[in-house]
Amino acid sequence: MKHVDVGGAAPYRIAIGEGLLRDGAALAKHVRGRHVMIVSDAQVAPLYARDLADALQAHLPDARVIVSCIPAGEASKTLDRFAELMRELADFGATRDACIVALGGGVVGDLAGFAAACWMRGIDCVQVPTTLLAMVDSSVGGKTAVDLPQGKNLVGAFHPPRAVFADTATLRTLPDRELRAGLAEVVKYGAIRDIAFLDWLQAHADALLARDPAALVEAIARSCAHKADIVERDPRERGERALLNFGHTFAHAIETEQGYGGLNHGEAVSVGMVCAAHLSSRLGMAPESDATRLAALLTRFGLPVAIPAGLDLAALVDRMRLDKKATAGSLRFVLWRGAGKAEITPGVKDADVLAAMRPLQSAPP
Ligand SMILES: NC(=O)c1ccc[n+]([C@@H]2O[C@H](COP(=O)([O-])OP(=O)(O)OC[C@H]3O[C@@H](n4cnc5c(N)ncnc54)[C@H](O)[C@@H]3O)[C@@H](O)[C@H]2O)c1
Incomplete structure (x- = not known):
C-alpha cells in the first residue's frame, strides 16, 4: 500500500x-x-x-x-x-x-x-x-x-x-480498452515532467499490461504524486496546471469531430500527445527522435498514435480554436522541449499545426 x-x-x-x-x-x-x-x-x-x-x-x-x-x-x-x-x-x-x-x-x-x-x-x-x-x-x-x-x-x-x-x-x-486508456494518462506524466518515469514505464510495460499489482500501485502512486504536486501549487488552473493538458487540445478536437463511438478519451490523448511532440519538433523546440520514442511507448501499450482516417484536419484546427479561444491565425498549446519538459506555447500558427498533423493521419482503408 x-x-x-x-x-x-x-x-x-x-x-x-x-x-x-x-x-x-x-x-x-x-x-x-x-x-x-x-x-x-x-x-x-x-x-x-x-x-x-x-x-x-x-x-x-x-x-x-x-x-x-x-x-x-x-x-x-x-x-x-x-x-x-x-x-x-x-x-x-x-x-x-x-x-x-x-x-x-x-x-x-x-x-x-x-x-x-x-x-x-x-x-x-x-x-x-x-x-x-x-x-x-x-x-x-x-x-x-x-x-x-x-x-x-x-x-x-x-x-x-x-x-x-x-x-x-x-x-x-476493468475492460482492456479502459486499462489502456488510463495508461495514456500515466505516460502523460512522464512526458510532461519525468523522463525517468518514461524509462520505468518502458521497462515495466509487460507487467502493467498483465495487471501486476505491484507495478500498478507504483505507476498510480508516481502519477498521483505528479498530479498532487501540480494541483497543490495551482489548484484553479491559473498557470502550471495547464501542463496536464499535454495532448489534450488535439484530443478534444478529435473526440468532438468523431462524435461518440470513435476513440475514447485516453486513446485520443495518446494520438494528441504524439501530435504535440511532432509539432514541437517542427517548431525546432525538440528532437524528432523524442516524438518517435513517445509514439513507440504508446504503441507498446496498445494505444493508437495516428489521427483516424477520414477526419478533416482543417476542421480539427477550427475545433481547437473554439477550445482555446485563440487569437486569429494562431493557437496556444502545451508542447515540449523534449521528453519530460512540457511548456505552454502561445502563438502557434495554424499552418504549422496542419503541417505537423498531415504525416500523422492514417491512410484511408
Ligand atoms: N475531474 C477531472 O479532473 C477529470 C480528469 C480526467 C477525466 N475526467 C472525466 O472522466 C471521465 C472518464 O472517466 P473514465 O475513463 O473512468 O470513464 P467511465 O467512468 O465512463 O468508466 C469507463 C467504463 O468502465 C466501467 N468501469 C469502471 N470501473 C470498472 C471496473 N473496475 N470494472 C469493470 N468496469 C468498470 C464503467 O462502468 C464505464 O462503462 C470523463 O467524463 C472525463 O471528462 C475528469
Whole structure:
C-alpha cells in the first residue's frame, strides 16, 4: 500500500492498494454524520457497491448507507442526472454533515463530486475510483463537472475530496480498452515532467499490461504524486496546471469531430500527445527522435498514435480554436522541449499545426 498526500488549503490523502474498499475502518474515518450516499454506475455497482456499503456500515452502526446507481457511460454526466441526485439527497434527508462516496470511473467521480459540491453548498466527498484513469487523474485535484449538449464539463465546481481510496483490486475487472486508456494518462506524466518515469514505464510495460499489482500501485502512486504536486501549487488552473493538458487540445478536437463511438478519451490523448511532440519538433523546440520514442511507448501499450482516417484536419484546427479561444491565425498549446519538459506555447500558427498533423493521419482503408 502507498500514500500520496495532497497539500494546499484543503489537504487530503490518496491511499493506493489492494482491498481498500473493504477497509471500513479507514473509510469511516472520513464520515462525520449519519448519512452516506454511495453513487455508482450500473456496471460497477453490482461488482463492488455491496462490499463497500457493508464495510462502511460495519464501522458506522448509527449511520444510514444507501446506494444510488446511474447508467454507465459519459451520457450520464448531465444536469438531469445531477437534479435526480439532488432529489434523492432531499428524500434521504441528507444533512450538512452527509458524505457522498463516489464509486466508479471518472463519470461517476465528476457527477457525484459535483453533487457534493452543491448539496447544501457543499458536503464531504470521498472518491473511490475504479478505473485506472480515475485513479491517476479525475479523482485527484477537485475538478467536478457535468456536460451540456454544447460541450463537455461546462458546468462544474472545484470541490476537493476529503480522501481518495484507489483499490487496485478493482482493476482486475476493468475492460482492456479502459486499462489502456488510463495508461495514456500515466505516460502523460512522464512526458510532461519525468523522463525517468518514461524509462520505468518502458521497462515495466509487460507487467502493467498483465495487471501486476505491484507495478500498478507504483505507476498510480508516481502519477498521483505528479498530479498532487501540480494541483497543490495551482489548484484553479491559473498557470502550471495547464501542463496536464499535454495532448489534450488535439484530443478534444478529435473526440468532438468523431462524435461518440470513435476513440475514447485516453486513446485520443495518446494520438494528441504524439501530435504535440511532432509539432514541437517542427517548431525546432525538440528532437524528432523524442516524438518517435513517445509514439513507440504508446504503441507498446496498445494505444493508437495516428489521427483516424477520414477526419478533416482543417476542421480539427477550427475545433481547437473554439477550445482555446485563440487569437486569429494562431493557437496556444502545451508542447515540449523534449521528453519530460512540457511548456505552454502561445502563438502557434495554424499552418504549422496542419503541417505537423498531415504525416500523422492514417491512410484511408
Ligand atoms: N475531474 C477531472 O479532473 C477529470 C480528469 C480526467 C477525466 N475526467 C472525466 O472522466 C471521465 C472518464 O472517466 P473514465 O475513463 O473512468 O470513464 P467511465 O467512468 O465512463 O468508466 C469507463 C467504463 O468502465 C466501467 N468501469 C469502471 N470501473 C470498472 C471496473 N473496475 N470494472 C469493470 N468496469 C468498470 C464503467 O462502468 C464505464 O462503462 C470523463 O467524463 C472525463 O471528462 C475528469
